[in-house]
């Protein structure tokens with residue numbers, strides 16, 4: 001990993017939450033994970049996710065009062081700047097300064113500035129970084145109990161090549177081999193042992209609608225967490241199903257000028273409030 005180590009990133013989360021009171025905090029994971037195919041990595045397996053869901057959700061979480069730890073794939077989309085993929089082309093030079101009068105750009109820069117102290121960016125690249133970082137950050141968040149929302153929107157690889165199966169050098173075309181193993185699911189351990197009192201939301205992505213809700217239910221019963229947001233690859237921006245132990249709720253975007261994450265976050269905030277209220281009563 002370039003730059004900071006995982007341990008250093010986890011430490012930065014620790015100091016970020018040091019003076020934390022009763023605020024709500026959301027750990028958002030976002031973007032895809034990279035799986036190396038060689039020890040000296042030239043090639044890797046990746047996926048389509050640009051981190052739109054995570055970056056958009058983080059904006060709405062900040063808007064409804066959460067502090068956000070944004071654990072994202074390096075170079076994937078970030079809250080507020082995500083709206084401007086070609087910033088370079090929006091600027092003019094005036095009096096030796098690069099400027100823009102674009103109202104949307106100004107609005108988003110102002111929002112980002114206002115939220116600056118309520119969001120911490122923590123980048124990852126590989127699947128292994130992702131797994132260790134998630135565990136490390138959740139361990140740091142554990143003492144915040146019900147105040148924590150874990151929102152797992154990252155597109156995590158289901159396959160990887162075990163370290164012992166990885167060739168050291170660039171794979172030769174005449175010796176191509178991809179001995180893939182299934183990634184062990186660590187969510188159950190996270191839910192049971194690391195953040196047992198947090199509100200945990202996982203995402204389920206499918207391309208076959210007939211198995212979507214069934215798969216979401218399987219994940220719920222397997223991991224024992226509170227909610228699965230189920231979505232289809234091609235309709236994920238207009239339709240999601242929120243699946244809990246009792247029921248499923250469909251959220252459909254009716255107003256195309258809005259974003260579905262606003263409704264997802266609105267719904268999840270209420271559920272998280274219920275968890276906090278119930279925990280208060282139980283004490």
Ligand code: 9Z3
Pocket residue numbers: 031048049050051052053054152153154155156157202203204205206231233236
């Ligand atoms: C999702 O389902 C996200 O909504 C998307 C967002 C990755 C589809 P974009 O970045 O896409 O906005 O383009 N995330 C979870 C996907 C995932 O890997 N889920 C695992 C699974 O389905 C469980 S953790 O088995």
